[in-house]
Amino acid sequence: MTWLDQIPWWMVLVGIATLGLAPFTPEPHIWEKLKMLAAGTLVKPLDVFDLAYHAISWVIGILKLARAALP
Secondary structure, X not given: OHHHHHOOHHHHHHHHHOOOOOOOOOOOHHXXXXXXXXXXXXXXXXXXXXXXXXXXXXXXXXXXXXXXXXX
């Protein structure tokens, strides 16, 4: 996973702070989609794509953190 090591932390954090949490009001979009997923109402392909789009920076951040924490 050398591609993951090549992504700087500042870029991951900016992605999480902007794309990962946008729009900021009334609630982050990813939170809305996660609630829909938990309720079982995330059925439209556009909603699934939207969840993946807003979650990608979070996933990269978690993978990068796990890679740094594990030997």
